[in-house]
Amino acid sequence: xxxxxxxxxxxxxxxxxxxxxxxxxxxxxxxxxxxxxxxxxxxxxxxxxxxxxxxxxxxxxxxxxxxxxxxxxxxxxxxxxxxxxxxxxxxxxxxxxxxxxxxxxxxxxxxxxxxxxxxxxxxxxxxxxxxxxxxxxxxxxxxxxxxxxxxxxxxxxxxxxxxxxxxxxxxxxxxxxxxxxxxxxxxxxxxxxxxxxxxxxxxxxxxxxxxxxxxxxxxxxxxxxxxxxxxxxxxxxxxxxxxxxxxxxxxxxxxxxxxxxxxxxxxxxxxxxxxxxxxxxxxxxxxxxxxxxxxxxxxxxxxxxxxxxxxxxxxxxxxxxxxxxxxxxxxxxxxxxxxxxxxxxxxxxxxxxxxxxxxxxxxxxxxxxxxxxxxxxxxxxxxxxxxxxxxxxxxxxxxxxxxxxxxxxxxxxxxxxxxxxxxxxxxxxxxxxxxxxxxxxxxxxxxxxxxxxxxxxxxxxxxxxxxxxxxxxxxxxxxxxxxxxxxxxxxxxxxx
Numbered sequence: 001x002x003x004x005x006x007x008x009x010x011x012x013x014x015x016x017x018x019x020x021x022x023x024x025x026x027x028x029x030x031x032x033x034x035x036x037x038x039x040x041x042x043x044x045x046x047x048x049x050x051x052x053x054x055x056x057x058x059x060x061x062x063x064x065x066x067x068x069x070x071x072x073x074x075x076x077x078x079x080x081x082x083x084x085x086x087x088x089x090x091x092x093x094x095x096x097x098x099x100x101x102x103x104x105x106x107x108x109x110x111x112x113x114x115x116x117x118x119x120x121x122x123x124x125x126x127x128x129x130x131x132x133x134x135x136x137x138x139x140x141x142x143x144x145x146x147x148x149x150x151x152x153x154x155x156x157x158x159x160x161x162x163x164x165x166x167x168x169x170x171x172x173x174x175x176x177x178x179x180x181x182x183x184x185x186x187x188x189x190x191x192x193x194x195x196x197x198x199x200x201x202x203x204x205x206x207x208x209x210x211x212x213x214x215x216x217x218x219x220x221x222x223x224x225x226x227x228x229x230x231x232x233x234x235x236x237x238x239x240x241x242x243x244x245x246x247x248x249x250x251x252x253x254x255x256x257x258x259x260x261x262x263x264x265x266x267x268x269x270x271x272x273x274x275x276x277x278x279x280x281x282x283x284x285x286x287x288x289x290x291x292x293x294x295x296x297x298x299x300x301x302x303x304x305x306x307x308x309x310x311x312x313x314x315x316x317x318x319x320x321x322x323x324x325x326x327x328x329x330x331x332x333x334x335x336x337x338x339x340x341x342x343x344x345x346x347x348x349x350x351x352x353x354x355x356x357x358x359x360x361x362x363x364x365x366x367x368x369x370x371x372x373x374x375x376x377x378x379x380x381x382x383x384x385x386x387x388x389x390x391x392x393x394x395x396x397x398x399x400x401x402x403x404x405x406x407x408x409x410x411x412x413x414x415x416x417x418x419x420x421x422x423x424x425x426x427x428x429x430x431x432x433x434x435x436x437x438x439x440x441x442x443x444x445x446x447x448x449x450x451x452x453x454x455x456x457x458x459x460x461x462x463x464x465x466x467x468x469x470x471x472x473x474x475x476x477x478x479x480x481x482x483x484x485x486x487x488x489x490x491x492x493x494x495x496x
Contacts, residue, residue: 036080048119061112086126108138192243197232206230209252225251245269258482265470274464275419316383360385375408390430392418417466424456
């Protein structure tokens with residue numbers, strides 16, 4: 001601690017000396033001819049002879065990440081926009097006063113440089129400085145091993161250091177931005193309109209999850225941070241927007257894990273006159289388009305596996321349990337579709353469950369135990385128990401099942417979609433069942449939403465809707481093993 005305090009004092013003294021030289025240590029702006037990245041990308045293929053002939057004059061700025069030599073000549077490395085370039089400073093070229101400024105620089109300072117490009121004897125692209133400008137002091141020293149910062153606590157709490165230190169982390173977030181951009185292009189090319197819906201809502205609906213609560217002082221009412229934008233987006237379908245989407249922040253007051261963060265980003269989109277089969281096809285097409293554009297191919301590494309987006313498997317939930325069953329002969333369809341017989345199968349699989357657990361939750365429990373670990377390649381699981389899907393249509397041929405699918409990739413649930421329930425009376429009945437479940441202690445069950453029911457009474461066309469987790473999709477496309485790696489500022493417990 002003492003050494004760090006001494007370093008801060010030394011840097012503060014240098015800051016005062018810089019002021020005495022007549023430099024504003026925190027100027028308002030600085031004119032650039034190129035960013036560091038632009039210089040590297042534009043001139044990295046030019047030979048020393050070509051640079052000399054062209055007499056390329058440049059003015060750029062960035063963070064000092066290396067200093068070598070403090071005599072009459074010295075070198076430094078400047079980093080900006082994820083790239084580095086070397087600068088060469090000679091006293092007889094920049095002048096004594098400017099060279100004196102150079103001697104007051106520290107690693108971590110932000111500086112500007114004007115000069116000409118050349119190549120050194122080791123053929124490194126370099127700026128021969130004519131003028132140096134001071135733009136900001138790094139009063140706090142960078143971590144000792146800042147170029148290989150590995151302390152997870154520091155990386156998440158001080159993401160700015162992580163982005164300075166780890167090029168691969170910067171690349172994750174550049175790729176994340178590209179994923180979102182490509183999704184937007186795909187949907188808008190198919191007639192979808194991007195919209196924004198309330199983040200604070202009087203009722204937390206559209207998913208089964210525990211919400212965060214807040215209070216609106218001016219209106220004097222309690223509000224909830226949204227757990228999903230679903231019910232508002234479907235109101236827009238009622239209003240006549242036939243294809244809408246929102247890339248939204250949602251909040252669920254639940255546990256934290258490598259796959260879960262309380263605040264997360266989700267794509268939700270709704271398409272009128274469609275069902276869940278239509279969205280299954282659309283999702284395949286969208287993901288292939290996005291993966292190809294972002295990665296340059298259709299195979300990506302993730303957690304030691306090669307994920308192949310050339311093909312997507314499809315199984316009903318019942319079929320998937322039968323396919324991946326390992327303990328002797330697989331249970332029959334009737335075994336899995338009748339409550340009493342299913343309970344025996346679940347016990348046979350060695351699973352404990354509460355007495356009175358309904359058939360749908362029993363089937364879900366068995367699915368999670370038997371199937372999920374095998375869903376590495378892109379796989380649609382469809383036809384979920386209706387008891388697990390209070391906002392979806394049931395199948396005409398078997399009302400025990402909902403027209404719903406989930407997409408799994410790399411063992412992660414990436415998407416959830418269904419044919420939307422648009423019968424207001426049936427929806428009211430489903431909401432009542434959820435209210436009763438809430439009264440029995442299910443804190444994640446839906447509440448009654450009278451305004452949404454009123455919207456349905458005006459008539460909603462046949463519609464299919466889907467949510468895709470942007471964070472988890474980014475995990476797969478950047479080979480990241482934790483959701484915190486793909487969120488810039490993940491939530492952490494405060495330090496003591």
